[in-house]
Amino acid sequence: MSTYIIRRLLYTIPIVFGVLLLTFVLFILVGGDISVEIAGKGATQETIDEIREEYGLNKPLFLSWDSQFINHFKNSLTFNFGRARDREPVIDKIKRGLGPSLALTVPIFFGVVIISVSLALVAAFVRGTVWDILAVVICVAGMSIPYLSFILFGQYFLAYRWGLFPVFFSPELRMAQYVALPVLIGIAAGLGRNLRFFRTVMLDEMRNDYVRTAFAKGLTVRRVLFKHVLKNAMIPIITRVVLAIPFLFLGSLLLERFFGIPGLGYLMAEAIGSRDYFVISAMTYISALLFVVFNLITDTCYSLVDPRISLE
């Protein structure tokens, strides 16, 4: 077990290296020198040179201990991402945005998982009936509506038209107030895809011999579903659930942008608008790090849930 975890840890090194290489190629090689853009219109050569100096853009790209290539790796590994366009350190911005983002995405995450897994069990319970077919039809229809439409219509009808929720974020509101509607919309938008996936997982599991045996023994449907099927369906459920967690970090970019919630998604949307490579590069790196960590956790979870699994 511990050997496995150590080997798995070592395997993350090339991945982190790869992500750093990717951000280097994207934002420094292809992105190029953006000091003129940062300095704005009509800036003097001195200002531009100062900016170049600050971001290290005047250094050689490779082949030097002080090259941009080495510095990019050094800075990223020590979480020193420099300053954003508005002079605030990037890492401070990210720390500040983390709270609101988590307040929004954690409820969405648990809401979607709990509701869709329990509905999937119900669908497996009534499989083949009109209700099951209806559930599938609603899922496919829900998957086909663009995410943006969910948000816009939800915001328009529930908040603006009927006044059930505040329309936008404002600092004096309590968290539960401004988060309620986005969470509701997030759950509604994510439900179709997940319910459909979990239903397939359950139905696949139902075809197994042990289920037939359990029914043959005369167990009730409820007992078979909850005691036997759910436990065995845990592997695909865990994969999907744990690997979805790092995506929480980004928050729901679109939700935050629409409701003006100052989280990480909002930060990202702003950075895209102002072409702030430093912020986008830092976000890419951190979310990839989180993904690697959670991937590790998933693999460890597998061996906990299913002792048969021996990892290569």
Place this chain on the structure above:
Amino acid sequence: MSKSQQIIKTEPGSRLAGFLPKGTSLWKDGARRLRRRKLAMLCLGVIVLYFLLAGFIYLAEFFDWRIGPTLWAEQAGQSYAPPSAENILGTDIFGQSVLRKTLYGTKISITVALCASLISVAIGVPLGAVAGYFRGFVDEIIVWIYSTLSSVPYILLILAFAVVLRDRTLFGYKLTGITAVYLAIGLTSWVGICRLIRGEVIKHKDREYVLAAISYGCSRRRIIFRHLLPNVFHLVIIDFSLRFVAFIHAEVILSFLGLGEAERPSWGAMINDARIELARGVWWQMAAATAAIFFLSLALNIFGDALRDSLDPKLRIQ
């Protein structure tokens, strides 16, 4: 199909004449199963309509025909006129017909999704086949590349590519509007198909037909591209149809964030406009774009599932 049609016609005198059922290819078999599903065929019809519309708009622009969709820039009525007999879907802030803009948006969406799909297939399929066939060092490098790419959240990766590629000149060609969009989507989303093809090629590698090809002395290139790939190609088709939906939705999000087509109408830009309009009670632009996306995605979702069931019943929903 009656029994007699299935009977093979072998040369007279053969003992088996009249007994063997006629063999069908994977594709014929799949097409037969697909044709039995009425709903899937209806969806195929819808998809074909969207494609024809996009193609027609290309033709009309090429020959400068003055018809509805190509005249989207013209003023069709007053600003924010609600739907009426004159303008079926109303008008936007500049008095442009929403119907024309929606129809024109089809061209943008289909172009982006098609180009992005082709790019991702062109990268993912050969890489996956090579990795699966050669294994060893080549395999490790390719797996490393796609593991790296897939460790960044998908939408973040597309956004990063789109931000960097936008308005950049590469090889003397300026990447404007939709070019940057489909490049960003295509360059980031070949991972899924690459992984799928690699796994399948590993499974097929030791089968008799590949061993036979090796014993004939076929070159490795010939084995991969003429023997292995045709046998796993149905996966590409299935993946293609299901991925198309994701690309259309990605284009909408990119346009909404201001990274998409700026000068011509697209569904994402229409939804972006609607953000301000909805508060004024102007719902028709929003509704038109949503409906256009909804019907295309619905048709693609249902058809893609049916296609998967027909071509490869063992494959599971992702």
